[in-house]
Amino acid sequence: MKHLHQVGFFAGTVIAASFAASVSTADTPFPSTYKAPSHAPTLITNATVLTGTGERLETASLYFVDGKIVSVGESPKELTSDTRIIDAQGSWVTPGIIDVHSHLGVYPSPGVDAHSDGNEATAPVTAEVWAEHSVWPQDPGFGRALAGGITAMQILPGSANLFGGRGVTLKNVASVTYQGMKFPDAPYGLKMACGENPKRVYGRKGSGPSTRMGNIAGYRAAWIKATDYRDEHAKYMALSDEEKKEAQKPKRDLRLETLAGVLDGDIIIHMHCYRADEMMTILDLAREFDYKVGTFHHGVEAYKISNELAENGVCGALWADWWGFKMEAYDGIQENIALVDRPEDSCSVVHSDSDEGIQRLNQEAAKAMSRGNKVGMDIAPERAIKWITSNAAKSLGIDDQTGSLRTGLMADVVIWSGNPFSVYAKANQVFIDGVERYNRDDPTLQPVSDFELGQLLEVSQ
C-alpha cells in the first residue's frame, strides 16, 4: 500500500487505508462465490518436483490437506487412514500453471461476433469497464486450458484503448458464473495499452489519439483527473462525522475510481507495450503520477531494457516466439524471455494471449529456456518453471497464495507425464485448492462446457 503523503497533501496511513476501503474496493461488488469443495488428504510420492521457488527435488513427495500444502520433499511420518496416495513414479510435479494474459471468456470459442466482448472500443479511456462482466464461463477454452495444467489466469480487456478496463483473476474451475471462478481476494488489474493499437483504432475514428504523442497526452490527462478525484475523496473521508454532515459528499465516478485504485496501490497496472523506448516512457509517466507499473505485456523489445525492468521491479510477460505481425513487433527474438530473466531480481513471465498458447504454456517456456541455453545462459527447468508459476503469481499479486509449492500455500498442483519442458509431456492430473479438477484417464474428471454438450451427436467419436 502506497501512502498518501507521497502524492497528495493528506498524510498518514490511516487515511490511506480508510480511503482504499471506501473508494477503491467499495463494498467489494460482484464478490467471489468460489469455495473449494473438500477433498481427501493427498500425498503424491516418487515425483520429480519443481517447486516454483527455484528448486528441483528428486524422488520427492508433496502432501496437501484441506486445500493447503503441508509438506514438500519428505513424506509425513504419519498419515490419516483417508489419505489418498498417488505414486507418481516417473512423473514431474509443478505448481499449477498461471497465465497472466488471457482473453478466454471475453473472446471465447466459438469466436462469433456475438461473443466479441473484449474491447469497449468506443473511447480511448474506459477504465470503468470490467472484463469480468464480459466473461462467458461456458467458453470451452477454459477446459482445454485446464488439460494443459492452467489453474489460474487473468482475463484482460483488449488493447484498443489507452485504458481498457479492469482485468480479473480467475481460478480455472468450471462454473455457471464468473463469480464462481473469481480468485478470492486477488487484486484487480488495470489494462493499459501503448503504441499502435489505440492510435490505429482512434486515429481511424478521427477522434484521436492518432499518434504515440497523443497516447501519452491521453494517459496524462486521465491521471490528472484521477489524482484530483482521489484527493477530493480522501479529503472528504478525512473529515469527522460532524464535518461530513456539513460537507458535500463527492460524486462517485467508476472510471476515476479505478484509476484512483491504481494511485493507491490497490490495482495493478498491466500495460500492453511492445517497444523498448515506449516502455521507458511509460516508466517516466508512472513516476510523474507516482504509481507503479506491475507488468509490461507482450514486450517484444523487453530484452533491450532488461536491466531497467529489473531495477524498476517490473515484470515482463512475453511470448516465446511471436513477431512481425505489426511494426512494433518487428524486433522480436526468441531469446527475449531468457534475456529479461538474466538480471538479478528480474521477473520474466511467459504469457499466452491465445486460446491455443494457454493450453501449452509449459512448451512456450520450454522454447524460451532452450533458446537461452543455446546462447550459454544455463537455465535449468527449476528456474524456467518460475516464468509460468511463481513469477506469474507475482505479476498478479497472488504469490503469497499460490504459484509455488510451499507450506501453507494453495494446493494448486499439476502432475505431468514427464518433464514438462517437452512437446510430448501432458498434464495428467490437475489439482486446484487440493481438489482434483482434471484427470486425463478419467472422463468423469474432464469438464465439458454447456456449449459443447450434445454437439455432433450423430458422429461416432
Place this chain on the structure above:
Amino acid sequence: MKKMTVLLALAAGLQGINASADSLRINNATIMTMGSMGTLEAADILIEDGEITAIGSDLSEDADRVIDANGAIITPAMFAGATTTGLVEVNAVRESVDSSVSETPLNKLHVEFDVRRAYSPLSSLHAITRTEGFGYTLLAATGGQYSIAGVGSLVDFDGGFDSFSGDDTIFIDVDGYASRKVGGSRAAHWMLLEGAMADLDGRASEQEYLTQAGRDVLKRLKSDGVFVFAANRAADIKQVIGFADEHDINAVIVGAREAWMLADELADSDIAVMVNGLDNLPADFDSLGSRLDNAALLSNAGVTVMFTSDETHNARKIRQGAGTAVAYGMDYDLALQAMTTTPAEVFGSRSRALAVGNSADLVVWSGDPLEVTSYATAVVIEGELTSMESRQSKLLERYLPENAGMGRAYINR
C-alpha cells in the same frame, strides 16, 4: 559463458551467405533419410556440387569441408507449411503485403492472379525461417474477392528470385467465413466454381466467370495442377471430395479440422490434407469437431497428412504442431515425413529424401527434430552450408553482451 563463446565461434565459422564449397562431408550423424535407406546410425553423408553422392558408414572420399556431427540427427530440410513468405514483411504494414487481391476492376474469378509475381526471396523472414531448419514452403495466395484466392506453388529457400518448384497450385476458400464474400451462403462457392468449370468448357454462355487468361490457367491447373481447398466442416469437405471426383482434379484440403469424420473417404479419394496439429477448439461452427488427434486418425486411415501452422512470420512453429500430433497418436515417422518429404511429393516437386542423386537439402538438429527444445545447428540447401545469421540473430548479438561499450548501435558485426 564458455559455452557461448564456442557457439559464437561456430556460428562465425559457418558465416557468409551460402559458404561455398564444392564438396562437403558430414560425419558421424544419425541420418533420418526419409527414403529407402531408413535411418542410419553413425553414418556419413557426402555432398558434391549440390548433390548427395554417398551415404554410409566411414565414407573415405575427400571433401573440401568436413563436419563432425557428433551423433546429431540429420533430416531433410523441413517444409514450412502454407505461408506467404516473400509476400509480406510486416502484416500490419499494408504496402508490404502482396498475398491477396480483394478488389479487381473486373468482377471475375481471377484464377490468373499469381502471387509468384510478387515474390521476393530477400525478406527478413527467409533467413529467420531457413535458420530454423526449413528449406521450402507452399507459397499461398490468401483472401481474394470471391472464392478463389489465386495461384502459387512450392518455393525453395535457396535465395533465388524464381526458385519455384512443383505444380501450379490454386487456393480456394469454401468455408463459412468466406461465404460473406460470395453473397452469404457457402453454396455460392460451388455455384461460382461450377460456373467457372462450365465457362472453361464453353458451356457458360450468359455469364463469363473467367477472363481468357484465367481460362488458360484453369485449363492447365485441371490437367497438371493442384487445387487447395480451405475447408474445416465435414460437410464442406464432403463437397470438396465430390467436386474433385466430378472434375477429375488433384485436390488437397487445408484446415480440415473435421476431416477425421471422413478419413476413409479421403483415403479412398487420394485427397491429402494439411492440418494445424494444435487445432482443438470449436473456433466456429465449422470446427465443432476439432481435436488434437485429427492428424493421427487421418494418417491411421491412410490419408496423406501434412502440416501447416497458419503462421508466416512464426512458420517455425509448425514443428510444435507436428510434435503435438505425435503426442496425440500420430506415427512418428509419418509426422516427420509430413514435415520433410510428403509436401514435395503432393505438390509435384523433386524428392526431398536424403538419397544418392538427390539435391542435398538437409538439417543438422540439436535433438529430436519434433521437440520444442530442439533447434537447427546447420542447414544445407542445395549442397551449400547456409549462413545461420538472420535479422533476429543480429539483434541477439547486439543485445546479448552485458556491456554495450559505445552503445548498442555500434555492435554491428
